[in-house]
Amino acid sequence: xxxxxxxxxxxxxxxxxxxxxxxxxxxxxxxxxxxxxxxxxxxxxxxxxxxxxxxxxxxxxxxxxxxxxxxxxxxxxxxxxxxxxxxxxxxxxxxxxxxxxxxxxxxxxxxxxxxxxxxxxxxxxxxxxxxxxxxxxxxxxxxxxxxxxxxxxxxxxxxxxxxxxxxxxxxxxxxxxxxxxxxxxxxxxxxxxxxxxxxxxxxxxxxxxxxxxxxxxxxxxxxxxxxxxxxxxxxxxxxxxxxxxxxxxxxxxxxxxxxxxxxxxxxxxxxxxxxxxxxxxxxxxxxxxxxxxxxxxxxxxxxxxxxxxxxxxxxxxxxxxxxxxxxxxxxxxxxxxxxxxxxxxxxxxxxxxxxxxxxxxxxxxxxxxxxxxxxxxxxxxxxxxxxxxxxxxxxxxxxxxxxxxxxxxxxxxxxxxxxxxxxxxxxxxxxxxxxxxxxxxxxxxxxxxxxxxxxxxxxxxxxxxxxxxxxxxxxxxxxxxxxxxxxxxxxxxxxxxxxxxxxxxxxxxxxxxxxxxxxxxxxxxxxxxxxxxxxxxxxxxxxxxxxxxxxxxxxxxxxxxxxxxxxxxxxxxxxxxxxxxxxxxxxxxxxxxxxxxxxxxxxxxxxxxxxxxxxxxxxxxxxxxxxxxxxxxxxxxxxxxxxxxxxxxxxxxxxxxxxxxxxxxxxxxxxxxxxxxxxxxxxxxxxxxxxxxxxxxxxxxxxxxxxxxxxxxxxxxxxxxxxxxx
Amino acid sequence: xxxxxxxxxxxxxxxxxxxxxxxxxxxxxxxxxxxxxxxxxxxxxxxxxxxxxxxxxxxxxxxxxxxxxxxxxxxxxxxxxxxxxxxxxxxxxxxxxxxxxxxxxxxxxxxxxxxxxxxxxxxxxxxxxxxxxxxxxxxxxxx
Numbered sequence: 001x002x003x004x005x006x007x008x009x010x011x012x013x014x015x016x017x018x019x020x021x022x023x024x025x026x027x028x029x030x031x032x033x034x035x036x037x038x039x040x041x042x043x044x045x046x047x048x049x050x051x052x053x054x055x056x057x058x059x060x061x062x063x064x065x066x067x068x069x070x071x072x073x074x075x076x077x078x079x080x081x082x083x084x085x086x087x088x089x090x091x092x093x094x095x096x097x098x099x100x101x102x103x104x105x106x107x108x109x110x111x112x113x114x115x116x117x118x119x120x121x122x123x124x125x126x127x128x129x130x131x132x133x134x135x136x137x138x139x140x141x142x143x144x145x146x147x148x149x150x151x152x153x154x155x156x157x158x159x160x161x162x163x164x165x166x167x168x169x170x171x172x173x174x175x176x177x178x179x180x181x182x183x184x185x186x187x188x189x190x191x192x193x194x195x196x197x198x199x200x201x202x203x204x205x206x207x208x209x210x211x212x213x214x215x216x217x218x219x220x221x222x223x224x225x226x227x228x229x230x231x232x233x234x235x236x237x238x239x240x241x242x243x244x245x246x247x248x249x250x251x252x253x254x255x256x257x258x259x260x261x262x263x264x265x266x267x268x269x270x271x272x273x274x275x276x277x278x279x280x281x282x283x284x285x286x287x288x289x290x291x292x293x294x295x296x297x298x299x300x301x302x303x304x305x306x307x308x309x310x311x312x313x314x315x316x317x318x319x320x321x322x323x324x325x326x327x328x329x330x331x332x333x334x335x336x337x338x339x340x341x342x343x344x345x346x347x348x349x350x351x352x353x354x355x356x357x358x359x360x361x362x363x364x365x366x367x368x369x370x371x372x373x374x375x376x377x378x379x380x381x382x383x384x385x386x387x388x389x390x391x392x393x394x395x396x397x398x399x400x401x402x403x404x405x406x407x408x409x410x411x412x413x414x415x416x417x418x419x420x421x422x423x424x425x426x427x428x429x430x431x432x433x434x435x436x437x438x439x440x441x442x443x444x445x446x447x448x449x450x451x452x453x454x455x456x457x458x459x460x461x462x463x464x465x466x467x468x469x470x471x472x473x474x475x476x477x478x479x480x481x482x483x484x485x486x487x488x489x490x491x492x493x494x495x496x497x498x499x500x501x502x503x504x505x506x507x508x509x510x511x512x513x514x515x516x517x518x519x520x521x522x523x524x525x526x527x528x529x530x531x532x533x534x535x536x537x538x539x540x541x542x543x544x545x546x547x548x549x550x551x552x553x554x555x556x557x558x559x560x561x562x563x564x565x566x567x568x569x570x571x572x573x574x575x576x577x578x579x580x581x582x583x584x585x586x587x588x589x590x591x592x593x594x595x596x597x598x599x600x601x602x603x604x605x606x607x608x609x610x611x612x613x614x615x616x617x618x619x620x621x622x623x624x625x626x627x628x629x630x631x632x633x634x635x636x637x638x639x640x641x642x643x644x645x646x647x648x649x650x651x652x653x654x655x656x657x658x659x660x661x662x663x664x665x666x667x668x669x670x671x672x673x674x675x676x677x678x679x680x681x682x683x684x685x686x687x688x689x690x691x692x693x694x695x696x697x698x699x700x701x702x703x704x705x706x707x708x709x710x711x712x713x714x715x716x717x718x719x720x721x722x723x724x725x726x
Numbered sequence: 727x728x729x730x731x732x733x734x735x736x737x738x739x740x741x742x743x744x745x746x747x748x749x750x751x752x753x754x755x756x757x758x759x760x761x762x763x764x765x766x767x768x769x770x771x772x773x774x775x776x777x778x779x780x781x782x783x784x785x786x787x788x789x790x791x792x793x794x795x796x797x798x799x800x801x802x803x804x805x806x807x808x809x810x811x812x813x814x815x816x817x818x819x820x821x822x823x824x825x826x827x828x829x830x831x832x833x834x835x836x837x838x839x840x841x842x843x844x845x846x847x848x849x850x851x852x853x854x855x856x857x858x859x860x861x862x863x864x865x866x867x868x869x
Contacts, residue, residue, distance in 0.1 A: 631847055
């Protein structure tokens with residue numbers, strides 16, 4: 001059987017295995033279709049399985065509260081007894097996961113504040129579609145059951161000294177579980193505070209500096225005494241419009257300079273006279289937009305369900321008894337307004353003007369394709385300036401954002417990884433020196449560095465850090481760009497983030513070869529297997545496809561890439577399924593023995609084939625390689641060639657990438673920068689033109705001058721005797 | 727005789743010899759944005775004319791998008807369609823690509839894959855910039 005037949009048969013087998021793998025994949029909740037009522041119906045539990053997350057509950061209330069939740073009851077002697085609470089995550093937070101869309105989760109919590117059940121209703125996470133079974137997310141969520149909502153729970157190891165409870169992450173889906181943890185804790189805390197499970201934080205009250213001033217509107221806005229919250233129409237899915245959806249101005253009326261400026265001296269004093277100890281008043285006016293912040297469906301005795309104040313993790317909502325009219329804004333230069341209110345914040349000592357707080361507008365985002373509405377909130381922070389507080393602003397310890405915490409926790413690994421990347425780049429930048437020290441019989445000055453890079457990329461980067469770049473990341477970024485780009489999400493996986501920065505930079509400087517040939521974990525593993533097989537005596541079984549066959553097969557990877565890209569435009573999920581042509585997840589992220597057999601067979605087949613053919617996957621199938629090959633056309637610095645390379649085939653024969661054509665030209669898109677041709681370039685025993693010149697000079701007794709940057713011996717220039725002596 | 731030091735034969739576009747850096751830069755910018763040439767037009771008039779018509783249509787779609795009249799999917803579809811045609815137009819009119827550093831003045835003859843890479847990369851940058859600008863301005867929204 002010739003090599004062409006072998007490769008054709010292998011490709012057929014690989015495609016067959018991939019088809020089986022795709023057909024076996026079952027993802028229950030990936031982009032599941034939920035009834036529109038799930039987002040809006042008062043009787044939530046008629047549409048979702050509330051009883052599954054709140055065991056023991058036999059009946060459920062309508063949605064209530066702000067944010068909304070449902071109470072679950074069991075019957076005892078014919079009377080309903082409260083068992084706990086059920087909440088739909090998207091009623092409370094719109095935190096997006098890796099896909100840019102939220103994981104819609106049903107959460108149950110007992111009256112003691114312990115989670116009783118978690119059920120994912122819908123997700124859009126590509127990694128959970130095929131790469132990792134959905135059961136991994138179910139297992140992850142199960143870790144919350146029995147845990148108290150007020151605990152500090154985070155992804156990673158437990159830190160008893162800081163009372164932090166760690167949860168096991170899902171390998172390869174860090175971003176998803178970090179987002180899911182945020183969803184769980186935010187949702188649980190929001191309901192626990194409303195029902196009194198979580199005690200509010202008592203804060204020291206502000207002592208105001210009162211200079212008796214009554215500034216104008218511009219001055220108040222300039223120093224932050226008045227805040228502004230603007231929601232654009234596009235942010236709620238309503239497309240373009242001149243006016244924002246809503247523009248609100250707000251401020252703390254307890255601060256004397258704000259109260260006097262907004263309400264006038266009399267109005268301010270009257271208001272302060274009405275407030276009891278520990279109560280605060282804020283004003284809100286709507287200057288633009290047609291949307292009411294009070295809500296069109298407000299009824300007497302009900303809750304204003306579109307506005308909240310949040311301070312720390314405490315949330316303050318308003319009822320009709322908390323509302324007062326604004327009879328005019330006194331401050332000069334105030335904008336015209338069409339809706340106004342004064343809201344009283346009650347709860348002794350919980351709210352403090354000295355600390356930062358947020359005005360939150362609770363809205364709905366309309367899905368223009370389906371018309372379905374999903375919850376979205378918008379907020380604006382407010383904190384009185386130092387000058388208005390005796391002793392200035394108190395010190396507030398803001399917890400690090402999740403991505404920053406991960407970077408800090410993994411600082412050592414990040415430093416080591418960065419050092420590896422920089423070192424490899426530095427080694428490659430010194431290639432001229434290294435290849436001059438090598439020759440066609442001894443390539444160790446170059447290969448020693450390359451082999452070290454391979455071993456580190458397989459062991460440390462691939463199996464250790466799970467930092468295998470993939471075409472799925474490119475597709476996900478593209479999708480996020482269209483839907484919701486959040487730097488925080490991508491920063492949550494520091495190794496992939498750093499790797500991509502490295503890849504983008506080096507592709508434009510040197511081409512894709514530095515990543516594909518030196519640092520790609522799967523590529524390194526593939527070529528290392530080939531090299532080891534050669535050393536252990538399997539060389540006689542190894543085959544090199546003919547150049548003509550290679551030149552046909554190499555286009556497959558570009559077609560794979562184009563198909564994935566085109567499919568992703570219409571259906572990212574399908575593109576992610578097809579991206580299983582990459583064996584990276586099976587090899588590094590999930591593990592050969594943690595996946596169903598078709599995936600394992602496919603990955604093992606590719607690695608097995610690597611014993612016989614050098615980098616078969618990289619050369620013929622890798623969509624990521626194809627994606628990186630395209631900009632490689634415009635890399636700044638390529639490899640050196642000589643005019644004689646047009647007829648000499650010395651380095652073309654030894655080119656493992658089969659990137660040198662019959663004219664001696666290098667196809668930069670296919671070149672993996674193994675440096676073999678560059679070793680020949682300076683090797684006066686390997687490069688035929690150099691060798692010929694060396695022999696000629698030796699025969700003629702001429703000096704062997706150093707080899708210049710152009711790859712030739714520096715010419716001997718005869719100098720007239722007399723001139724030299726004078 | 728083939729020069730193996732270049733991935734394909736060297737070519738010198740008309741503006742490559744431009745002495746002043748500013749003039750050369752402007753000419754290069756124009757070259758990126760304007761895929762037609764007189765020589766190309768003379769060679770295959772129908773393709774170049776169709777290309778012009780398609781370019782007008784694609785530009786109109788961008789303007790409509792800026793006015794909030796076109797969905798993102800339609801815009802991406804048009805931009806992709808135009809890019810395919812631009813490859814064809816450039817292969818006739820300006821069949822060369824830059825070689826080496828972008829600030830250099832070396833050019834070479836483009837084969838089809840070179841041109842596909844060039845047009846897709848260039849139009850990806852242009853498209854992404856315009857797309858993000860329109861999205862930031864709130865005139866383009868997605869389901």
